[in-house]
Amino acid sequence: MTLLSDLTTLAEVEALAATLPDADADAIAAARARQDSLTKPPKALGRLEDLACFMAGWQRSERPSVGQAQAIVFAGNHGICAKGVNPFPQEVTAQMVANFEHGGAAINQLCRASGADLEVVALDLDRPTADFSEGRAMTEAEVLEAMARGAAAIPPSAGTLILGEMGIGNSTVAAALACAAFGGDAADWVGRGTGSDAEGKALKARVIEQGRQMHADATGLALLCAYGGREQAAICGAVIEARARRIPVILDGYICTAAVAPLFAADPAFLDHCIVGHQSAEPGHARLLDAMGKTPVLTLDMALGEGSGAALALSVLRAALECHNGMATFAEAQVSGG
Template sequence: MSDTIFPVSSFAELRGRLARLPEASTASAAAARRRQDDLTKPPGSLGRLEELAVFMAGWQGNARPAIGRAQAVVFAGNHGICAQRVNPFPQEVTAQMVENFRAGGAAINQLCRASGAELSVVALDLDRPTGDFTQGPAMTEAEVLDAMARGAAALDPRADILLLGEMGIGNSTVAAALARASFGGDGWDWVGPGTGSDPDGIARKVEAIEAGVALHAGVLGDPLAVLAAFGGREQAAICGALLAARARRVPVILDGFICTASAAVLHPLGTGVLDHCLVGHASAEPGHRRLLSAIEKRALLDLGMRLGEGSGAAVALGVLRAALEAHNGMATFAEAGISGA
């Protein structure tokens, strides 16, 4: 297929393109696996580092994969669901944090510098929040597709790996709503404190989510319609960016609960749409582990983080780099002159 997915004019057209996504190279992955088994160590002794090297080889189509350019993108949006008092901080904080990212003062700036990723921030119509999903759809089909296309456009075609993160006051409620609508349960299964909600605030989140699910019951089971009903522009942009990366066979590291919930909306499409995605860390948000189980992913790290911003993805990039250093830099038994292997 083409190395681009967007623009598309309708959900129907997008579904057709998702049925023809490129796959990883099984030959390159197998060659990387053989190399791992020939390196000067007991087979399997580097655990998931070996799996990561094989994963990268498959998506890069190269038995000796490398990360020359790592790109991190934080998408930011505002949400109408804040009318239901689900957010302990005012929505003005979204724009203020965007400026902090751009000035280099946030956690993600430091973590990207440490892990060797180039950070960009994409603010999505912060002066125009999405709709309140307890009153109607959060977005129209056209608004979803526009945000997805803007997410796709953010991908650097030179990137060897894409890290995704988000910022948006109220978007932990949006994430929990997307998870609830996509994978069932009830609001209490998915809701957490987010940026610091107290028990009353958590109860308001659950109430809002259940009201939204009741209102939009007719679209449950249709992933793209669920994204329109409950999602935010940054959630749609994350989907667009990861799809653009898949079209170019660029691996992706998702951040924590909110980022994973954004991507997981696409999982029920059943096209292996998230096969090129790693999850950087297991968030302290209580719904994240349940969500990882639903999409059959294992997080790389478990550090008790729940910041967002792509922070867990940036830390995980260091682990991925270590995996490739070992894969490419170690000697084989033959090269080292070690016998009896």
């Protein structure tokens, strides 16, 4: 059973924001005090110190650990592809899922390098969502089902969660979700995705504007009904379940961050336990991160998806905790100045 198992409306899901656990302020304070006592100048490790304190707060421990790092890649297909927004056929989604399962994708190598287990969850690839420029992409029941599947995908032993996605056409869905959640013109949010040229980007912007006119009243988690897709809804479900279990989350790039824009729109506190692994080369991602007040761990000009940037950020997180837990204090090292 997960937190979402018995919920029957998106309004009930949105109401969870007020009931979910917060970071432990005492553990954060203890971790910060430890950082200040280590054999280094104050703040000398910069963001690494902040990451260690972030982990301490969610694990309620002065000396947190990564634990079992679990990466989950959700895959889905999208009806908006009927409008020609992607140069590749939707069959590529299933082909890439098979590649993940056989260990041949970038995420397989990066998970091995960073010490994460990988699970791939394909969400009804033979049943794409509807075309959001002509109607709702999903019914409320379909969104709830996908969210529940996302929540159920987290194993009981997970200590840190990495989230990623795969789906031909989902860069258009990401831009639509970001645009609907934060405003502006569709063109501000559209990028190349998997190889679109200038004409392809213009087409994406046009279909997103059509969708915005049709779904102008959609807010909060209803944005998932309006625009889809199943992998985005599953990511939202996983984020909520992780929060209920106090599991820190590393989000991947543009598409993954846009997937949780409906959660942010419903209540920004839904994402308090989430960090963003990297800033994608997709132009809309910097704009989205600024709107959410999130600072990425890495900026490496990547735009692959799959959870690849989040898996790389896990290595940085591990380094942060090695320093936090393994360094000597001034007193222990008998170094003056502490």
